[in-house]
Amino acid sequence: MSAPVAASPTGLADRDELDLGLPPSYLADGHGVGSWLLTTDHKRIAILYAVTITLFFFLGGAAATLVRLELFTPEADIVRADTYNKLFTLHGVVMVWFFLIPSIPNTLGNFLLPLMIGARDVAFPKLNLVSWYLNVGGGLLAVAALLAGGVDTGWTFYVPYSTVFSNGWVSLTVLGVFTTGFSSIATGVNFIATIHMLRAPGLSWFRLPLFVWAMYTTSLMFVLATPVLAVTLLLVFAERSFGLPIFDPARGGDPVLFQHLFWFYSHPAVYIMILPAMGVISELITCFARRRIFGYTFMVYALVAIAVIGFFTWGHHMFTSGMSSYAALVFSFLSFIVAVPSAIKVFNWTGTLYRGQVGFESPMLYALGFVGLFTLGGLTGLFLASIPVDVHVQDTYFVVAHFHYIMVGASVSAYFGGLHFWWPKITGRMYPETWARFAAILMFFGFNLTFFPQFIAGYLGMPRRYHVYPPEFQVWNVLSSSGAAVLAVAYLMPLGYLTWSLLFGERARNNPWDASGLEWRTSSPPPRDNFFGAPRVQGGPYSYHPEGVAPIHDQPRIPAQGSLT
Amino acid sequence: MSGAPGEAGAAAHLREPWSELETGPAAAFARQRDGATFGIWIFLASEVLFFAALFLIYTAYRIANPEAFAAAGRATNIVYGTLNTAILLTSSLTMAMAAQGAEKGLFRRLTLGCLAATAALGLAFLVVKGFEYREDIEKHLVPGAHFALRQAPAQIFFGFYWLVTVVHAIHLGIGIGLVTRLLVKGWRDPDVLTENPQVEVTALYWHLVDLVWVFLYPMLYLPGRAG
Amino acid sequence: MSAGPDTPAALWRRNLPVWAALMALLALSAWAAYWPFKTLNTVTGFAIAGAKAGLVLLVFMQLRRASGLVRLAAACGLFWAAILFTLTLADVLSRLAGG
Numbered sequence: 013m014s015a016p017v018a019a020s021p022t023g024l025a026d027r028d029e030l031d032l033g034l035p036p037s038y039l040a041d042g043h044g045v046g047s048w049l050l051t052t053d054h055k056r057i058a059i060l061y062a063v064t065i066t067l068f069f070f071l072g073g074a075a076a077t078l079v080r081l082e083l084f085t086p087e088a089d090i091v092r093a094d095t096y097n098k099l100f101t102l103h104g105v106v107m108v109w110f111f112l113i114p115s116i117p118n119t120l121g122n123f124l125l126p127l128m129i130g131a132r133d134v135a136f137p138k139l140n141l142v143s144w145y146l147n148v149g150g151g152l153l154a155v156a157a158l159l160a161g162g163v164d165t166g167w168t169f170y171v172p173y174s175t176v177f178s179n180g181w182v183s184l185t186v187l188g189v190f191t192t193g194f195s196s197i198a199t200g201v202n203f204i205a206t207i208h209m210l211r212a213p214g215l216s217w218f219r220l221p222l223f224v225w226a227m228y229t230t231s232l233m234f235v236l237a238t239p240v241l242a243v244t245l246l247l248v249f250a251e252r253s254f255g256l257p258i259f260d261p262a263r264g265g266d267p268v269l270f271q272h273l274f275w276f277y278s279h280p281a282v283y284i285m286i287l288p289a290m291g292v293i294s295e296l297i298t299c300f301a302r303r304r305i306f307g308y309t310f311m312v313y314a315l316v317a318i319a320v321i322g323f324f325t326w327g328h329h330m331f332t333s334g335m336s337s338y339a340a341l342v343f344s345f346l347s348f349i350v351a352v353p354s355a356i357k358v359f360n361w362t363g364t365l366y367r368g369q370v371g372f373e374s375p376m377l378y379a380l381g382f383v384g385l386f387t388l389g390g391l392t393g394l395f396l397a398s399i400p401v402d403v404h405v406q407d408t409y410f411v412v413a414h415f416h417y418i419m420v421g422a423s424v425s426a427y428f429g430g431l432h433f434w435w436p437k438i439t440g441r442m443y444p445e446t447w448a449r450f451a452a453i454l455m456f457f458g459f460n461l462t463f464f465p466q467f468i469a470g471y472l473g474m475p476r477r478y479h480v481y482p483p484e485f486q487v488w489n490v491l492s493s494s495g496a497a498v499l500a501v502a503y504l505m506p507l508g509y510l511t512w513s514l515l516f517g518e519r520a521r522n523n524p525w526d527a528s529g530l531e532w533r534t535s536s537p538p539p540r541d542n543f544f545g546a547p548r549v550q551g552g553p554y555s556y557h558p559e560g561v562a563p564i565h566d567q568p569r570i571p572a573q574g575s576l577t
Numbered sequence: 578m579s580g581a582p583g584e585a586g587a588a589a590h591l592r593e594p595w596s597e598l599e600t601g602p603a604a605a606f607a608r609q610r611d612g613a614t615f616g617i618w619i620f621l622a623s624e625v626l627f628f629a630a631l632f633l634i635y636t637a638y639r640i641a642n643p644e645a646f647a648a649a650g651r652a653t654n655i656v657y658g659t660l661n662t663a664i665l666l667t668s669s670l671t672m673a674m675a676a677q678g679a680e681k682g683l684f685r686r687l688t689l690g691c692l693a694a695t696a697a698l699g700l701a702f703l704v705v706k707g708f709e710y711r712e713d714i715e716k717h718l719v720p721g722a723h724f725a726l727r728q729a730p731a732q733i734f735f736g737f738y739w740l741v742t743v744v745h746a747i748h749l750g751i752g753i754g755l756v757t758r759l760l761v762k763g764w765r766d767p768d769v770l771t772e773n774p775q776v777e778v779t780a781l782y783w784h785l786v787d788l789v790w791v792f793l794y795p796m797l798y799l800p801g802r803a804g
Numbered sequence: 805m806s807a808g809p810d811t812p813a814a815l816w817r818r819n820l821p822v823w824a825a826l827m828a829l830l831a832l833s834a835w836a837a838y839w840p841f842k843t844l845n846t847v848t849g850f851a852i853a854g855a856k857a858g859l860v861l862l863v864f865m866q867l868r869r870a871s872g873l874v875r876l877a878a879a880c881g882l883f884w885a886a887i888l889f890t891l892t893l894a895d896v897l898s899r900l901a902g903g
Contacts, residue, residue, distance in 0.1 A: 132594035132597040135616060209611065236880065238623070243627055246740075250736075250740050256736035256739060257732045257736045258740075263729060264729045266637065266638070266641070268895070269896070272892045272895065273630050273892075276888055323887050546597075546599050622877050622880050626881060626885055629889065659834050662830055667823065670822070673863070673864035673865075674819055784864050788861070791853050791857055791860070794833070795833065795837075799833070799837040799846075803837070
């Protein structure tokens with residue numbers, strides 16, 4: 013029998029036309045709203061997450077667009093000061109908690125983790141679905157606060173402003189973030205248990221792909237950092253809504269305590285955003301350099317070290333907040349230490365590229381962009397970890413540029429890189445490679461044009477969070493806003509051509525990149541049960557060319573085009 | 578009932594994705610149980626951080642305001658506090674008995690009875706707490722304009738008191754719900770609790786809620802008694 | 805695992821002494837709070853709470869015979885709480901000392 017190729021995203025996975033007697037793909041295994049909203053399949057939950065974080069990404073992006081438009085000129089043109097405050101708060105809250113934190117772990121991680129370890133699903137499939145609902149519920153509360161009138165505290169909710177003075181919908185927003193925190197915890201519990209208990213036979217810890225290690229360390233931080241955020245927000249909620257004296261200095265409270273608790277979560281949260289990105293990049297660079305990862309064990313230890321040391325450094329956000337100078341010195345020192353494992357990772361990626369057969373497919377372009385942007389963001393982090401420099405640039409655009417290099421330049425590049433790399437596996441379709449390469453390059457240039465001028469403006473003294481500024485900073489702001497326009501196009505392009513590929517893209521082969529991971533040893537897209545038979549693992553990850561071995565030239569690189577076989 | 582350990586439980590409770598493991602059902606079920614126990618312990622570690630953050634707030638303020646915290650601690654009702662501690666510790670005993678009974682799968686009546694006792698003790702705690710709250714309100718121990726104690730930081734103590742006891746009561750309420758759920762299931766179907774990992778998971782959560790109170794007792798009720 | 809008691813009476817024999825110890829510790833704790841010392845009373849109160857927690861953890865929560873993995877999870881919770889306490893109190897105490 014040969015059914016016609018259906019023109020719907022789920023129909024494209026209909027394997028009837030092949031008539032090989034294989035089970036249907038996870039996309040074809042059940043239709044209708046219920047089969048998605050009540051699914052316990054980790055792959056479908058990944059898709060649910062992908063849909064919601066995409067919506068939040070463009071919501072947060074819209075707020076950023078308005079901010080950059082306003083900053084095009086030194087005067088107030090389109091929004092008032094109050095609206096401006098609400099816009100950057102919305103941008104921060106949405107991007108941090110509803111896009112970046114769940115981005116790679118909950119979409120790519122959810123989809124790939126069981127596949128990479130040869131499991132049928134995560135350890136607690138129902139909890140996985142609950143986590144998505146918690147995320148959506150929290151997001152809806154935050155969006156409701158936005159529709160009701162917005163919040164002007166900034167994403168950090170600093171007390172006593174947020175608890176005593178602000179007139180916005182702080183409590184509702186805080187409740188939304190609180191709720192979504194439990195989604196993170198649920199995901200963390202699930203991933204840790206999955207990696208410990210459900211690895212395929214033969215898959216020992218030091219045979220795990222680095223992406224799995226990244227998910228493991230990220231989950232560790234989910235579980236151990238997020239509850240402290242929950243308490244912090246609960247205290248803000250209690251002080252604001254019930255008038256309990258907790259942080260208000262007028263009633264004997266200590267606002268610095270709030271900052272300790274907040275940054276105990278929010279600094280590790282930066283590593284929650286970057287560790288998964290590092291995992292993705294390790295997969296991409298090895299595949300497209302056709303090289304084993306340089307220093308696998310060091311890469312593992314570096315991930316673990318970042319996850320642990322990342323918990324010791326939060327005080328560097330508080331150098332100018334009235335923290336004691338002794339504590340500031342300790343935190344400064346600890347912050348320098350965390351740069352060491354990060355540097356190890358950059359060196360090892362570079363070492364992997366050395367003498368590799370580097371190909372420049374679109375995922376690799378994103379990966380190479382990541383390495384550059386992460387290095388720049390990381391190095392400027394050292395400026396900020398050193399107290400004298402930090403006192404000078406605290407609360408300027410230097411800080412804004414620094415953390416955008418890490419959180420947007422690095423993490424979002426990695427997310428897009430991973431999305432392109434695994435797109436054929438997830439959807440069963442190839443995207444137009446030329447468009448993808450163009451978008452990747454455009455994103456790199458747009459990003460640098462947006463944020464590099466902010467380093468300079470910040471170093472020259474332009475403070476953050478103001479909608480008007482002295483005219484001498486205009487040149488940097490015009491550059492930055494122009495870059496933002498380029499960046500917006502670069503972010504919208506994948507939305508277009510990836511959607512196009514769902515309908516018209518070439519069908520993907522099982523392993524279009526000739527990659528070595530276990531997730532490629534099944535059909536594209538995979539069946540509900542992930543594998544045909546039970547996988548067994550007989551060797552380490554990245555079985556590409558080892559160090560010191562010449563590339564095999566009689567095996568031509570397989571082009572990235574798909575075919576039906 | 579007296580088959581090889583794990584077989585009856587595996588038949589009743591083995592779930593995806595554990596059922597796909599390449600082992601016999603008994604071994605797969607043992608792994609599922611281990612996974613459930615491990616999973617709840619990870620969550621408990623998370624809860625430890627949750628309450629640690631609250632306790633840290635208390636510690637920092639108590640170090641800064643020892644006199645006011647002593648005065649405020651004296652104002653709490655140690656009789657209610659001690660009684661409630663005893664109630665919760667006893668409920669942990671019955672919960673542990675229920676879990677150990679269900680683990681063997683041998684003593685259905687013991688398990689059900691202990692689960693019922695646990696839920697009842699939890700409710701008793703909430704009732705006592707309700708009486709205590711009423712007394713606290715009558716004695717103007719709610720932070721605000723009519724607060725009873727002179728020292729300003731005593732208000733912070735009671736801000737913490739109300740927050741942390743309510744958060745604890747919510748945790749306990751969830752625990753009572755979980756225990757009741759097991760009780761109803763076990764009542765309807767005699768075999769459902771046998772070797773069911775959910776009993777162990779519920780028990781571990783219950784004990785944690787108890788442990789939180791064990792530390793709240795010296796924090797809230799014991800300061801300043803000597804003065 | 806099968807070495808444990810296999811009658812209800814044996815289960816009670818195992819758990820009741822722990823409960824009795826917990827009650828005794830509670831009584832001691834309430835009494836010690838009225839001792840005429842200041843710091844010592846506080847230390848005693850929290851030490852007894854720690855002892856009670858230890859009993860519940862080891863016996864009721866079965867940490868005594870738990871796998872290494874479970875013990876590791878429990879230890880992680882305490883270790884990270886220690887990080888939070890140590891570094892925050894380092895700031896709070898040095899600010900108090902500095903006036």
